Amino acid sequence: MAEKLRFNGRVAVVTGAGAGLGRTYALLLAERGASVVVNDLGGGRHGDGSSTKAADTVVEEIKAKGGKAVPDYNSVEDGEKIIQTALDNFGRVDILINNAGILRDRTFARISDQDWDLVHRVHLKGSFKTTQAAWPHMRKQQYGRIIMTSSQSGLCGNFGQANYSAAKYGLVGLNNTLALEGDKYNIHCNTIVPTAASRLTEDILPPDMFAELRPCLIAPVVAWLCHESCGDNGSIIDSGAGYAAQCQMYRGEGVSLRKRITDDLSIEDVRDSWEKVTDMSKATPLTTIQAATSNLMTVLEELRTAP
Ligand code: NAD
Numbered sequence: 001m002a003e004k005l006r007f008n009g010r011v012a013v014v015t016g017a018g019a020g021l022g023r024t025y026a027l028l029l030a031e032r033g034a035s036v037v038v039n040d041l042g043g044g045r046h047g048d049g050s051s052t053k054a055a056d057t058v059v060e061e062i063k064a065k066g067g068k069a070v071p072d073y074n075s076v077e078d079g080e081k082i083i084q085t086a087l088d089n090f091g092r093v094d095i096l097i098n099n100a101g102i103l104r105d106r107t108f109a110r111i112s113d114q115d116w117d118l119v120h121r122v123h124l125k126g127s128f129k130t131t132q133a134a135w136p137h138m139r140k141q142q143y144g145r146i147i148m149t150s151s152q153s154g155l156c157g158n159f160g161q162a163n164y165s166a167a168k169y170g171l172v173g174l175n176n177t178l179a180l181e182g183d184k185y186n187i188h189c190n191t192i193v194p195t196a197a198s199r200l201t202e203d204i205l206p207p208d209m210f211a212e213l214r215p216c217l218i219a220p221v222v223a224w225l226c227h228e229s230c231g232d233n234g235s236i237i238d239s240g241a242g243y244a245a246q247c248q249m250y251r252g253e254g255v256s257l258r259k260r261i262t263d264d265l266s267i268e269d270v271r272d273s274w275e276k277v278t279d280m281s282k283a284t285p286l287t288t289i290q291a292a293t294s295n296l297m298t299v300l301e302e303l304r305t306a307p
Pocket of ligand 1: 016017018019020040041045054075076077099100102126149150151194197200
């Protein structure tokens with residue numbers, strides 16, 4: 001068998017690592033040689049309260065197996081303090097897994113400002129704060145591996161999760177831009193879209209599925225994305241139950257709604273072409289902003305030269 005992938009000398013920060021998915025990421029990275037900051041606020045699933053117990057328990061678990069770990073009890077809203085814990089204890093930060101999360105599910109009409117803000121503060125702002133604090137250190141050392149945690153709710157929408165799905169899709173946007181800005185510094189940013197049994201999903205997933213969806217089956221996928229030999233940057237990986245697949249945005253072939261460059265456009269022109277506008281039979285992936293805008297150039301050129 002090929003040599004095992006190791007993380008010796010690497011320092012990893014895992015947010016929300018006191019339970020669920022984050023705990024399995026921290027355990028696996030430590031088992032493979034990384035020094036790990038086990039961050040967890042230790043509150044309830046709706047963002048209430050705090051405790052040192054969750055992070056402490058996982059640090060003890062890692063140490064009992066001979067690994068290196070320190071706890072950190074800050075909220076991801078104070079991301080700079082979490083990164084400081086890594087610097088104070090291990091002198092660097094190589095890997096950042098933005099995983100901490102809460103839920104405040106309500107149907108759209110019933111979402112309060114607090115439900116909206118708290119979910120955005122933990123998921124989107126927390127990932128921004130923690131990543132921005134790690135960024136200059138990763139740039140300086142010309143190395144970094146960052147993970148964002150999105151959700152099928154973000155990619156597809158989910159009844160009762162408007163606040164959560166908006167924040168989770170926001171993380172995809174953050175991922176896409178960080179992948180571009182980090183590339184020349186060898187900082188890679190990728191996104192995991194997990195499905196696993198945890199306290200966040202115990203009343204959402206069907207009971208028979210819940211038992212099968214062990215979080216530890218996602219940890220190797222995340223660890224691979226964090227390894228120096230993984231070249232992916234900007235990928236969005238859906239994973240659960242030992243399955244993994246890349247997700248991408250697609251755009252249909254589309255159609256020019258005008259015949260000549262001097263033509264105006266009416267609502268009826270749009271209606272009459274709607275079938276072609278929405279036809280996805282010749283769809284292609286939208287991978288770069290250059291690719292996204294280049295077809296506008298082609299359309300304009302065709303209109304200019306139309307007889
Ligand atoms: P979990 O509740 O078991 O773990 C989340 C951890 O984050 C908890 O230990 C919690 O204390 C911690 N946390 C919450 N707010 C924090 C804050 N402000 N600062 C620091 N830590 C904080 O849930 P999980 O299912 O393991 O979720 C992990 C991530 O995966 C979340 O971002 C979640 O939205 C995402 N996710 C999970 C699933 C799934 O199927 N479990 C699906 C899609 C996305």
